[in-house]
Amino acid sequence: MSYEIFLQHLSNGIALGSLYALIAIGYTMVYGILRLINFAHGDIFMVATYVMFYGVTMFFMPWGVAVVVAILLTGALGITVERLAYRPLRNSPRISVMISAIGASYLIENLSIVIFGGRPKAFPIPEFFNHVSHIGSISIPRANFFIPVITFVALVILLYIVNKTKTGMAMRAVSKDYEAARLMGINVDNIISITFGIGSMLAAVGGIMWGIKYPNLIPLLGLMPGLKAFIAAVIGGIGNIKGAVLGGFLLGMSEIMIIAFLPSLTGYRDAFAFILLIAILLFKPDGLLGKNVTEKV
Amino acid sequence: MLNKNNLIKIGLIMVTGIVLAILNATLGRYQLRILNLAGIYIVLGLSLNLINGFTGLFSLGHAGFMAVGAYASALLTMSPAQKSVNFFVKPIVPFLANIEIGFLPAIIIGGVVAAIVGAVLAAPILRLKDDYLAIATLGFGEIIRVVFTNTQSLTNGALGLKGLPSYTNTGYTWTIVIITIAFMFSLRRSSYGKAFMAIREDEIAAESMGIDLFKHKLLAFTIGSFFAGVGGALLAHLMGTIDPLMFRFLMTFNILLIVVLGGIGSISGTIISAIIVTISMEWLRFLDGPIDLGFAVIHSVPGMRMVLFSLLLMIVILYYQHGLMGQDEITLEFVKEKLKRFKKKEA
Structure with a gap:
């Protein structure tokens, strides 16, 4: 493999990794606070792409306006899912909450099939992103430059919110100790809603960029990226935002590189992430950046 | 040991057999298919209930183990001629090319292969x-599916297998259903079953009571996978065609729905809800078509x-977590108790 082709794959790997990272943050934030895999996260991500589609093609919104609308609506959807499907089960066994999460995910998918239709739709890509840069013999679409930049900006904003604001402090407190945070006068329910909102908005950003890169929209589009992003979150150490980003990049990059170096394994691409997950769970169950938590009786 | 209880049980099985024989003789082909499907879903529901409900291991890979059973049995029952028709992209691996065995051994081998893969x-x-x-x-479910899509000379890849002999009939299905139900009841009464439930209630407590967690979990998972494979084999020979897409997560979701609806951990609940879900899945098909309300379409x-x-599923889990039966069973004692209370009320 020549140096140029390697660079080509590298740019694709970085772009895919950033997308996984953005979705993984949503999983990791929710898991950090509720100890719950939000199975519906991938579907929330999918809804964002459809909101963009309908905003631009049906309501003739300018692209920028549609982006804002999509991010806000997706955030609202995330909060709604939490309120309807997870909040009533706050004190139930974990298995019930997980079944509820799976149910929510299926409900969103099937509702999308009914509302949006099963036929694939084309994501509206603005003129700006149609540009392809040629550097030497490699060609890089403009999206490949912008996706990592936007991910980075979103990450900086998020880390600012989590580490510097009062809400962020409350979020950290709730994830450390739910009961103690409540005793300290933190409105836990509100904080959980905010967490879902922020996570879903990041998923929306990821969804919009996913649409630019892979413009074929189907209602089940969120399934695989959602699962892989969750795996990315586990690889990085679930509950850890930087870990989720690291895991996202690792997964995206290795997925692209495996196909690049071993083309005969292309068909096994979707299985690779799961094999990696099981390997991580076996040898370093707390992930790369996770803290080791011992079980107390 | 022909005491009263056993006699009643034998009587119940015979009555079930007679009812099924009557149904088998009177129902049309479509209804018979649903009857078989209901039986298959009972087997699948019970096998997931063993893993999720008895042992408390939340497993979502059931469709994958079904796929193993379905493919293993299908490759054994298909005639060599049919196989060569199917495998036109790449020839089938030689050791499977000329095998053709009966349905019952194929089901058992399908279940055993699924159990081995599961373990x-x-x-x-x-x-x-x-x-x-x-x-x-x-992840396992997905990995199995992806592997089956890519092993062209073993599973015919994404094209799937077509023209399976349609061996599944009411006799086969419901005999297996009754065996499965009897097995599940006696398993739960055994020391193994008690250990499974102890693990479900509190792993740490169970371990400190001397229960080997790994051994029992592995046993539950293996038995569950075996019955998943058996169910998959029955389903394959009912459908006549199988392909990897059939065994997506949706399949696991349907079985999970059955278990949750019936009450996680209840055998009779699973049986009832498997029948209800299968029939309503068919009956509600009209929802997918145009609906004539009289005044509007x-x-x-x-x-x-x-x-x-x-x-x-959402409503059951949010508002009615016990499902139909909770962890109760419709046993002879249960019925007697109900009857007693009913009589008391009358008096």
Whole structure:
């Protein structure tokens, strides 16, 4: 493999990794606070792409306006899912909450099939992103430059919110100790809603960029990226935002590189992430950046 | 040991047999198909109930183990001629090309292969808990599916297998159903079953009472996979064609719906809900087509049926977590107790 082709794959790997990272943050934030895999996260991500589609093609919104609308609506959807499907089960066994999460995910998918239709739709890509840069013999679409930049900006904003604001402090407190945070006068329910909102908005950003890169929209589009992003979150150490980003990049990059170096394994691409997950769970169950938590009786 | 209880049980099985024989003789082909499907879903529901309900291992890889059973049995029952028709992209591996065996051994081999695959895959991950285990088993389901899509000379890849002999009939299905039910009841009464439930209630307490967690979890998973494989084999020979897409997560979801609706951990609940879910899945097909309300016609909205089922799962888990039966069983004692209370009320 020549140096140029390697660079080509590298740019694709970085772009895919950033997308996984953005979705993984949503999983990791929710898991950090509720100890719950939000199975519906991938579907929330999918809804964002459809909101963009309908905003631009049906309501003739300018692209920028549609982006804002999509991010806000997706955030609202995330909060709604939490309120309807997870909040009533706050004190139930974990298995019930997980079944509820799976149910929510299926409900969103099937509702999308009914509302949006099963036929694939084309994501509206603005003129700006149609540009392809040629550097030497490699060609890089403009999206490949912008996706990592936007991910980075979103990450900086998020880390600012989590580490510097009062809400962020409350979020950290709730994830450390739910009961103690409540005793300290933190409105836990509100904080959980905010967490879902922020996570879903990041998923929306990821969804919009996913649409630019892979413009074929189907209602089940969120399934695989959602699962892989969750795996990315586990690889990085679930509950850890930087870990989720690291895991996202690792997964995206290795997925692209495996196909690049071993083309005969292309068909096994979707299985690779799961094999990696099981390997991580076996040898370093707390992930790369996770803290080791011992079980107390 | 022909005491009264056993006599009643034998009588019940005979009555079931007679009812099924009558149904088998009177129902049309479509209804018979649903009857078989209901039986298959009972087997599948019970096998997932063993893993999820008895032992408390949240497994989401059931469809994958079904796929193993379905493919293993299908490759054994198909005639060599049919195989060579199917495998036109790449020839089938030589050792399977000329095998053709009967249905019953094929079902058993399908179940055994699924059990072996289940045990081998589960062994390393059984120390994971709750959601990690769920995601890892979900991963297994996906890995099995992806592998089957890519092993062209073994499974015919994405093209699937067509023209399976349609061996599944009411006799086969419901004999297996009754054996499965009897097995599940006696398993739960045995020391193994008690250990499974102890693990479900509190792993740490169970371990400190001397229960070997790994051994029992592996056993539950292996038995569950065996019955999943048997169910898969029956389903394959009912459908006549199989392909990897059939065994997506949707399949696991349907079985999970059955278990949750029936009450996680209840055998009789699973049986009842398997029958209800299978019949209503067919009956509600009209929802996907156009609906005539008399004054207006709703255009057909494909997918409405699945929306309803996902809503149903949500409602059960949110407001009615016990499902139909909770962890109760309809046993002779249960019926007697109810009758006694009923009589008291009358008096």
